[in-house]
Amino acid sequence: MRLTLHVWRQAGRDDTGSFETYQADGISESMSFLDMLDLVNEELAQEGKEPIAFDHDCREGICGSCGVMIDGVPHGPKSMTTACQVHMRSFKDGDEIWVEPWRATSFPVIRDLVVDRSPFDRIIEAGGYISVRTGSVPDANTTPISKGAVETAMDAAVCIGCGACVAACPNASAMLFTASKVAHLALLPQGQPERYDRVLKMVDVHDEEGFGNCTNHGACEVACPKGISVDYIAQLNRDLVRATLSFRPEKGTAE
Amino acid sequence: MELNARIPAGPIEQKWDRHRFDMKLVNPANKRKYNVIIVGTGLAGASAAATMGELGYNVQAFTYHDSPRRAHSIAAQGGINAAKNYQSDGDSIYRLFHDTVKGGDFRSREANVYRLAQLSLNIIDQAVAQGVPFAREYGGLLANRSFGGAQVSRTFYARGQTGQQLLLGAYQALERQVNAGTVTMHTRHEMLDLVVVEGRARGIVTRDLLSGKVESHSADAVILATGGYSNVFFLSTNAKLSNVTATWRAHRRGAGFANPCYTQIHPTCIPQSGDYQSKLTLMSESLRNDGRIWVPRKKGDDRSPERIPEGERDYYLERLYPAFGNLTPRDIASRRAKEMVDAGQGVGPLKNGVYLDFRDAIDRLGKQAVSDRYGNLFAMYEKITGEDPYREPMRIYPAPHYTMGGLWVDYNLMSNVPGLFVIGEANFSDHGANRLGASALMQGLADGYFVVPITIGDYLSGTPPWTGGSGDAAFRDVERDAKARTDRLLSAKGTRTVDSFHMELGRLMWDLCGMERNAEGLEEALEKIPKLREAFWNDVTVPGSGETLNQSLEKAGRLADFLEFGELMCRDALERDESSGAHYRREHTTEEGEAKRNDDEFAHVSVWEYRGEGEVPVEHREELEFEHVPLSQRSYK
Numbered sequence A: 001m002r003l004t005l006h007v008w009r010q011a012g013r014d015d016t017g018s019f020e021t022y023q024a025d026g027i028s029e030s031m032s033f034l035d036m037l038d039l040v041n042e043e044l045a046q047e048g049k050e051p052i053a054f055d056h057d058c059r060e061g062i063c064g065s066c067g068v069m070i071d072g073v074p075h076g077p078k079s080m081t082t083a084c085q086v087h088m089r090s091f092k093d094g095d096e097i098w099v100e101p102w103r104a105t106s107f108p109v110i111r112d113l114v115v116d117r118s119p120f121d122r123i124i125e126a127g128g129y130i131s132v133r134t135g136s137v138p139d140a141n142t143t144p145i146s147k148g149a150v151e152t153a154m155d156a157a158v159c160i161g162c163g164a165c166v167a168a169c170p171n172a173s174a175m176l177f178t179a180s181k182v183a184h185l186a187l188l189p190q191g192q193p194e195r196y197d198r199v200l201k202m203v204d205v206h207d208e209e210g211f212g213n214c215t216n217h218g219a220c221e222v223a224c225p226k227g228i229s230v231d232y233i234a235q236l237n238r239d240l241v242r243a244t245l246s247f248r249p250e251k252g253t254a255e
Numbered sequence B: 001m002e003l004n005a006r007i008p009a010g011p012i013e014q015k016w017d018r019h020r021f022d023m024k025l026v027n028p029a030n031k032r033k034y035n036v037i038i039v040g041t042g043l044a045g046a047s048a049a050a051t052m053g054e055l056g057y058n059v060q061a062f063t064y065h066d067s068p069r070r071a072h073s074i075a076a077q078g079g080i081n082a083a084k085n086y087q088s089d090g091d092s093i094y095r096l097f098h099d100t101v102k103g104g105d106f107r108s109r110e111a112n113v114y115r116l117a118q119l120s121l122n123i124i125d126q127a128v129a130q131g132v133p134f135a136r137e138y139g140g141l142l143a144n145r146s147f148g149g150a151q152v153s154r155t156f157y158a159r160g161q162t163g164q165q166l167l168l169g170a171y172q173a174l175e176r177q178v179n180a181g182t183v184t185m186h187t188r189h190e191m192l193d194l195v196v197v198e199g200r201a202r203g204i205v206t207r208d209l210l211s212g213k214v215e216s217h218s219a220d221a222v223i224l225a226t227g228g229y230s231n232v233f234f235l236s237t238n239a240k241l242s243n244v245t246a247t248w249r250a251h252r253r254g255a256g257f258a259n260p261c262y263t264q265i266h267p268t269c270i271p272q273s274g275d276y277q278s279k280l281t282l283m284s285e286s287l288r289n290d291g292r293i294w295v296p297r298k299k300g301d302d303r304s305p306e307r308i309p310e311g312e313r314d315y316y317l318e319r320l321y322p323a324f325g326n327l328t329p330r331d332i333a334s335r336r337a338k339e340m341v342d343a344g345q346g347v348g349p350l351k352n353g354v355y356l357d358f359r360d361a362i363d364r365l366g367k368q369a370v371s372d373r374y375g376n377l378f379a380m381y382e383k384i385t386g387e388d389p390y391r392e393p394m395r396i397y398p399a400p401h402y403t404m405g406g407l408w409v410d411y412n413l414m415s416n417v418p419g420l421f422v423i424g425e426a427n428f429s430d431h432g433a434n435r436l437g438a439s440a441l442m443q444g445l446a447d448g449y450f451v452v453p454i455t456i457g458d459y460l461s462g463t464p465p466w467t468g469g470s471g472d473a474a475f476r477d478v479e480r481d482a483k484a485r486t487d488r489l490l491s492a493k494g495t496r497t498v499d500s501f502h503m504e505l506g507r508l509m510w511d512l513c514g515m516e517r518n519a520e521g522l523e524e525a526l527e528k529i530p531k532l533r534e535a536f537w538n539d540v541t542v543p544g545s546g547e548t549l550n551q552s553l554e555k556a557g558r559l560a561d562f563l564e565f566g567e568l569m570c571r572d573a574l575e576r577d578e579s580s581g582a583h584y585r586r587e588h589t590t591e592e593g594e595a596k597r598n599d600d601e602f603a604h605v606s607v608w609e610y611r612g613e614g615e616v617p618v619e620h621r622e623e624l625e626f627e628h629v630p631l632s633q634r635s636y637k
């Protein structure tokens, strides 16, 4: 099939950027969306023009590198599917497709479709872990954990950190991302000792990084390629309230 | 080149313990005076960085990804082995050790493998303490599944996302150390070269992928955790960016490259759908438990599968291997599929696959039971191919998947260049000529959490903190080399794209040094690769500049190294005039058509020494001894 692509091109952080139009010819249904971009890039390179920059790596929907707005929708038309797993059979001959980077103040565009998602690392750095030293841990079967608890934790832990939730949210909030880690760890016995400390620290950094507040819009859940539920945000909020009321050390007191 | 494996004395069960006692330690107060560079933050690198930061070393970690969480390790599906014997089914450290040596077709080092089996227990404890949500039984204890090549159930898993959950555990431990200030993370930085000063590894030269700046970083030791080189074949199951640059550049600076010809082909991948496909997708091997593999008896049969009557189907694995049937080991299943396709019996639009059929399983167990077992895999298959495996058989074909070869290391995981350590898939150490399923995650984490953080102390305690720093003239020379290469790539301004060369190299490697090799083909490859390399340097086009994010330039640099490395791989395959594990030489087969080892002449590790551009590399050997697992021939009939 033959498609018309309008792709966001931006030379660098400080450039204003604009859409460029390309014709993509000879696209087969079995190609993935990124294979299609590869093909367009091959032609550009052949003509000595600079290919479209986009992040990608695994092309299996697990590394979270890829992520573009396709016709205004994070990761494109197929639900629970990353851009790399969208195949061209979702489009038809003659379609016009608009391809843009994630749009969020906290994710500045680096080049073309590539954005800076390092704030996610900093949210994890603030407390998205269980503080155990290598080697000084008990035998793995010491604490039985119910199958149900592990499955619910796993439903949150499957987050791939792609940023679609932020791109979808009208407030550019990263609450679904933050909540998925908070919930994953809070649902397991190992995560209890640092539970309230963790949620406070992670939410603080979330806010410092300039992500917006969650107003229960729910667009994040729809956009999430892993289907992570907004219920986890509710759980984060409960922990946050508890932590703020009873846990947060008074300002000025020694910790 | 001196190869001393430094295997500790004593009974195999006590070697690691004794060695830990015999090694010198770095005084806790001195640790922060030592700078350690870790390149790569996949399972091996992230776990090493987290642990060494915790121990008090000053760690600088590098990755070309925008976050450590994106490393190729994230894609591992099936699981991780450990000899916990939680199922009480007769497993033990000794059994895991035995299976791994045998599965590696007697081309690995017994002492290393034994240590790996011992440490497997600690890995599971560590991961669970970090909150890795491994699957559980109803009673709340950890669940296990079985995997190829083992008769016990010792594989731990987190749905089909075991690699993801283990990597996130290691990544979180790493970020905790970033927060503590012991690890500095350099994302979007690619190592272009190793710096060796007076015979010791002293640092690296990197390119900042955003600004294009070439920078030097010095340290007291360098650890490479940069993964495998399956992408020499262009199409593989590895992540698109995985490459050989770090280990190849270290090789050029003196590190021996061991067994580069050992590359594993995975039997159950989705066949290529067209010329522009960029990568192949693995379907978990567990599908072979219930799926039946077949091709039409008639060549070029164009009927749809349901219209081919039973009598005209060839269930060739069941026919050839009545005892193991569809569950023969990876290498055998792969080779037989290739034979069928080569004989013109392939299926699918490009006639490049074989069927993996669930019809009988669905009849026997019901659709629901099949869906409970494989639902997510069926959904993934449908997403990619648009075909419904409940209604028509899947199509599968083998694809390059994992590389057992890598930089040579001693028992301490140090290469022959003092101060250069290599961990994870990047080294050659534990899998011999063939890796068993669910053992790569185990090895990467054993190396990173439990081996290198300890063994590096033995090296560092003998060398005072280095004061030379990146001001040393050696760094300027290496920087100059790196810049010159970049400039040369940008200024070639030829007519062909980087990918077109990579596809050509990949096809050549697959045809001549892939699943089956022979002397004639390998000699042909050794003639063709230098020519392709020359064509590349003269005729490649790399648009854009070196001062910004330039993905074409990144690809070109990586391909330039693959074009050198591919030649070494073919040379090693030619020199290894036997079949062993995944290395299958057509000249050396048993009467049953299986790989035939030659233990008298080839029970060794081949370690290659670089001698300069255009020079023939020199082969050195580490002889292998098998004291505990008696040499025997595999049979799956």
Ligand SMILES: Cc1cc2nc3c(=O)[nH]c(=O)nc-3n(C[C@H](O)[C@H](O)[C@H](O)COP(=O)(O)OP(=O)(O)OC[C@H]3O[C@@H](n4cnc5c(N)ncnc54)[C@H](O)[C@@H]3O)c2cc1C
Residues within 6 Å of the ligand: B039, B040, B041, B042, B043, B044, B045, B062, B063, B064, B065, B068, B071, B072, B073, B074, B075, B076, B077, B078, B079, B080, B162, B163, B189, B190, B191, B192, B225, B226, B227, B228, B237, B238, B239, B242, B243, B245, B246, B282, B401, B402, B423, B424, B425, B426, B437, B438, B439, B440, B441, B442, B444
């Ligand atoms: C589809 C698939 C499924 C698999 N499933 C399983 C399984 O179920 N069980 C199992 O045990 N194994 C499995 N494996 C194998 C296993 O995943 C890998 O062998 C293992 O994860 C490798 O880990 P690593 O840490 O050595 O390297 P990687 O995870 O590849 O990490 C390499 C790191 O090095 C960095 N890097 C590389 N070069 C440079 C450079 N020049 N400069 C800067 N950074 C660099 C990368 O950015 C990355 O951070 C699977 C493999 C594949 C392809």
Ligand code: FES
Residues within 6 Å of the ligand: A055, A056, A057, A058, A059, A060, A061, A062, A063, A064, A065, A066, A067, A082, A083, A084, A085
């Ligand atoms: S490329 Fe990894 S999720 Fe899309």
